[in-house]
Amino acid sequence: MTALSGTNLNGKEPTRRGKVRDIYDLGDKLFLVATDRISAFDWVNPTPIPDKGKILTQLSLFWFEMMKDVVSNHLISAKLEDFPEEFQKYPEMFKDRSMYVRKCKMLPVEFIVRGYLAGSGLKEYKAKGTVCGIPLPSGLVEASKLPEPIYTPSTKAEEGHDINISPEEAGKIIGEELNQKAANISIEIYKRANEYAITKGIILCDTKFEFGLLDGELVLADEILTPDSSRFWPADQYEPGKSQPSFDKQFIRDYLESVNWDKNSPPPPLPPDIVEKTREKYLEAFTRLTGKNLP
Numbered sequence: 001m002t003a004l005s006g007t008n009l010n011g012k013e014p015t016r017r018g019k020v021r022d023i024y025d026l027g028d029k030l031f032l033v034a035t036d037r038i039s040a041f042d043w044v045n046p047t048p049i050p051d052k053g054k055i056l057t058q059l060s061l062f063w064f065e066m067m068k069d070v071v072s073n074h075l076i077s078a079k080l081e082d083f084p085e086e087f088q089k090y091p092e093m094f095k096d097r098s099m100y101v102r103k104c105k106m107l108p109v110e111f112i113v114r115g116y117l118a119g120s121g122l123k124e125y126k127a128k129g130t131v132c133g134i135p136l137p138s139g140l141v142e143a144s145k146l147p148e149p150i151y152t153p154s155t156k157a158e159e160g161h162d163i164n165i166s167p168e169e170a171g172k173i174i175g176e177e178l179n180q181k182a183a184n185i186s187i188e189i190y191k192r193a194n195e196y197a198i199t200k201g202i203i204l205c206d207t208k209f210e211f212g213l214l215d216g217e218l219v220l221a222d223e224i225l226t227p228d229s230s231r232f233w234p235a236d237q238y239e240p241g242k243s244q245p246s247f248d249k250q251f252i253r254d255y256l257e258s259v260n261w262d263k264n265s266p267p268p269p270l271p272p273d274i275v276e277k278t279r280e281k282y283l284e285a286f287t288r289l290t291g292k293n294l295p
């Protein structure tokens, strides 16, 4: 099975490569290609996961459609026949994994919503009883459900770890009104998605949204509600008080923990069985949530 590590347009490199996406800047539009690159512990692994990019793109499209009455989004089209002609020529590279989108002025804040306690939220709660400065009831444990989903923003760091900030600080960065508005939209989408996902046996622990501005209008951009931007937990194994199995990257994390890697230098490649198990998990998240087969 072949996987796509990176793309080019007739030999021309993309304008930018993110950790996962190849980004072609087309002036007021972008062509966003989700490759099969995977990152763990903040490092892109040299081994790609076949179909991962398609899964991310198709899952985002599913949610964009479901949430389109909540907020408008950046998507122009994800159909090959609507792509700019030069991209249509390479279906094996771009089909089913790319989005042709309106280029936004991205807000420099990540709109994270948490319904459960995990990750950096858990760390802060253990130290101070708060998450992003928001006080929470005492007695919560790892993976506890929060009384209400909360907005826990972070800065979009150019390099390294994003830094958690309070909602007030986010308001100072992007303006109070915009911050309130995007936070409310994020919480509403989280709630809807979580209610839906639980009917498919998946708990949406937390998730990250990115918003941009287009002619002054607030627009939901990037990817949404994918295993890369969210923590999905299998509901039948949910047990507060311990770390939950992550739907997708668990095998990779376990593998990288089991080998002698310092996490400060490029990571070792993945063996075929880890690749296959990881691919199956991404696929399972997709088919469970959408009820569809991957195109």
Ligand SMILES: Nc1ncnc2c1ncn2[C@@H]1O[C@H](COP(=O)(O)OP(=O)(O)OP(=O)(O)O)[C@@H](O)[C@H]1O
Residues within 6 Å of the ligand: 017, 018, 019, 020, 021, 022, 023, 030, 074, 101, 102, 103, 104, 105, 106, 157, 158, 210, 212, 221, 222, 223
């Ligand atoms: N409509 C849009 N307009 C402008 N930028 C966008 C839009 N949608 C997504 N982006 C940006 O495109 C990039 C997507 O690439 P990718 O997901 O690989 O990045 P990442 O690894 O998450 O982060 P980084 O950009 O730090 O590498 C992100 O920087 C995201 O903010």
Ligand SMILES: [Mg+2]
Residues within 6 Å of the ligand: 018, 020, 222
């Ligand atoms: Mg991203």
